[in-house]
Amino acid sequence: MSDGNGGKRVGWVELYFDLVFVFAVGQVAHGMVAEPHWSRVAAALGLFATLWWTWIGFAVLYNRRGDDGSVVDRLFVLAGTLPCALAATQAHHVFEGHPAVFAAAMAGVRLILAAAHRWPARPGLDQRRISWGYAASAVLFGVSAVAPYTWAFWVVALLQEAGFLLLGERERPRRGERWRLFFAPPRDPSLAVDSAHLAERFGLFMILLLGELVITVGTAALERPADDLAYWLALAGGLVLAGALWWVYFTSAAEIYERMLDFSGGNPALAYSLYAGGHLVPAFALLLVAAGVNLSLHESPPQAAAWFTTTGLTMYLAGTRSFAAGSPRWYVGLARIATLAATVCLAFLDQVLQAPAVVAVIAVWAVLCAAATAVIRRRTLARLGDDPMAFLREIADRRRPVADERR
Structure with missing residues (x-):
């Protein structure tokens, strides 16, 4: 089609x-x-x-x-x-x-x-x-x-x-030309990938993986009494968490990936970086989150439940480049690392809260991360415009003085 x-x-x-x-x-x-x-x-x-x-x-x-x-x-x-x-x-x-x-x-x-x-x-x-x-x-x-x-x-x-x-053409890049090779159309047109199809294909599969989390939460409803308020808290938290994960990817990341691949003329190496290899970690992270939430809904949740959920969320945020603002400032990178570290450490809440409450807190944190991601990526999309190469050159030019200062 x-x-x-x-x-x-x-x-x-x-x-x-x-x-x-x-x-x-x-x-x-x-x-x-x-x-x-x-x-x-x-x-x-x-x-x-x-x-x-x-x-x-x-x-x-x-x-x-x-x-x-x-x-x-x-x-x-x-x-x-x-x-x-x-x-x-x-x-x-x-x-x-x-x-x-x-x-x-x-x-x-x-x-x-x-x-x-x-x-x-x-x-x-x-x-x-x-x-x-x-x-x-x-x-x-x-x-x-x-x-x-x-x-x-x-x-x-x-x-x-x-x-x-996907890496059918090999060419050793000269210094500073890595991004140029990523955005150069393949010499052999038969190796080019269709950006619209690939973006939709991976997007639909990510939706199906999110469905594993939704099914996990819904299936647990069949096994718990209607007056179990703790379960309903976990149910709401799980669904909110799934919605936040959807927001992080589909409100901007999917568009950014498709636009970059389309600009490159279907470069296979870029397709590998963004999709085949780039989506492996966040895709598996969705399963890890689903497993963590599933365990949290058990009557006696193991300690691993919270850690599975927070580790999966951290992998998802890192894998989708949620906080990649393209800024050369050291404190921006430090804030990104601190946010990811804080996400993992939410698992320590299981020492003072019951598992359903931990899921609810993680869901609120995911919503805050999704909101921050939306702001960052809105700016990225505006700067990306119709010429990703100009955007990448701008980042490189801004990072060069910082590197010179450190020397």
């Missing part, structure tokens, strides 16, 4: 595909709730990253060559839902130390992606390198299903996917 301005729209089959991934990432969040320890969070992050890059593969595939009216493209996406659904049902076995079926499913997904990129899409679009890359990943995931050190194979597979999928 295409919008009125020539940008591609998210296809209906992509939305259907996302439903499978909602189930998969939900299993990751449930894994953290089942055993609320930081070692489980680390394992969940690795599992989420594996699912994330699988989803990225289909998002980039459809962005570069997809046509919602093409039977072949739709069949490839629908075929991908089968092994992805199998992986979703096996996610909890990965936490238990039995990753074989999950790894085999991931290998199957990558065989489909390899075939999809090998299939001729349109004249001038050569994606054989990507096809061979996914074939190599399929082998690595397949071997990991029967070999020890499973995670090592997965890490190698994901790192090489990150290299070939």
Whole structure:
């Protein structure tokens, strides 16, 4: 599909595909709730990253060559839902130390992606390198299903996917030219990404991840009596927190990312920085927040509940660059660090308040952060204008005297 301005729209089959991934990432969040320890969070992050890059593969595939009216493209996406659904049902076995079926499913997904990129899409679009890359990943995931050190194979597979999928052109930047390369259109037009489609694609997926938090809060209502005032406090706090998280991303960040990518002519390296790699941390942070709120709604919440919630909120604020004002002043950076540190430390409130009250306080703090973010980003959007390069040069010029003063 295409919008009125020539940008591609998210296809209906992509939305259907996302439903499978909602189930998969939900299993990751449930894994953290089942055993609320930081070692489980680390394992969940690795599992989420594996699912994330699988989803990225289909998002980039459809962005570069997809046509919602093409039977072949739709069949490839629908075929991908089968092994992805199998992986979703096996996610909890990965936490238990039995990753074989999950790894085999991931290998199957990558065989489909390899075939999809090998299939001729349109004249001038050569994606054989990507096809061979996914074939190599399929082998690595397949071997990991029967070999020890499973995670090592997965890490190698994901790192090489990150290299070939969006960073197709390599050029060593000269000093001071990094941003110029980010905003230069790719020499090979077939490598360009559609900024409107990618922005909408990631925005919709972030909404679905926020839905995990809403579902967590709503499901708990089925298990608590109507006269439990503490629960209703947590319910209101959880929904307010979800709304604040939505506000932080969708009122300005999504527009800033899309505008910068559009200005670059669909530069793949910038797309990687802003979306594929840049959204990994805030996306996982939403699951960590959902797990924390879920635990807070238990009758006997563990101590990790508050820490999961505040750590997830901190990761989300940092990952979405909420307080990045583009100022060279040292005290601005110090204030940003202090705000993030204060966000984490809200978890200490569980020493004096009950879990529902802690959720409510965190929600109020998130609202204040969202308000501050709105002010900062409104100014950033005004300064960004229609020429992000001029904005970045302005920041660089303002930082240079400060660096000279420090010397």
